[in-house]
C-alpha cells in the first residue's frame with residue numbers, strides 16, 4: 001500500500017479491498033485473482049517473487065473465464081525505466097497464454113503517458129474510452145486489449 005500511495009496515477013484501493021481481493025489461504029486450484037511482487041534480488045537484480053522483503057513493484061490482475069483484467073501495476077519511483085513494469089506484464093501474458101484465446105483488458109488515465117507507452121510497447125491495442133471514468137481529478141479512461149494468441 002505504501003508503494004501504491006506514492007504513485008498518484010496508480011489505482012488506489014483500501015486495505016480492506018486488498019484483503020478481500022486476495023484472501024489468505026485460498027485453496028482454489030486456479031485463483032481468479034493473482035498478485036505478483038518484484039523484490040530486491042540477492043545481487044540487487046529484480047526478480048519476481050511471491051513474498052517480498054523489499055518491494056520494488058507489484059501487479060494485480062483477475063480472470064473471469066478467458067478474460068483477464070489488469071487491475072493495477074506499480075513500480076517504485078526509484079527503480080522505474082529498468083524494465084520491471086514490462087517484466088510483470090510479460091509474466092501475466094505468459095500465464096494468460098496457458099488458456100487458448102485468452103484476452104487481457106485494462107483501463108488507464110488518458111494523461112498517464114508512461115503507462116500507455118508501456119502497454120502499447122507490449123502490443124496492447126487501444127479499443128475505446130470511458131468518459132469521465134476517474135475522479136480526483138476527473139478524467140477519461142482509455143481502454144486497451146491484448147489478444148494473447
Ligand SMILES: CC(C)(COP(=O)(O)OP(=O)(O)OC[C@H]1O[C@@H](n2cnc3c(N)ncnc32)[C@H](O)[C@@H]1OP(=O)(O)O)[C@@H](O)C(=O)NCCC(=O)NCCS
Nearest residue numbers: 007009010074075080081082083084085086114115117118
Ligand atoms: C507505468 C509504470 C508501471 C512503468 O513501469 P516501469 O518499470 O518504469 O516501465 P518499464 O521500465 O518496463 O518501461 C517499458 C517501456 O514503457 C515506456 N515507458 C515507461 N515509463 C515511461 C515514461 N515515464 N515516459 C515514457 N515512456 C515510458 C517506455 O517505452 C519503456 O521502454 P524504454 O525504457 O526502453 O524506453 C510506472 O511508471 C509506474 O509505476 N507508474 C505509477 C503507477 C501507474 O501509473 N500505474 C499504471 C496504472 S494503470
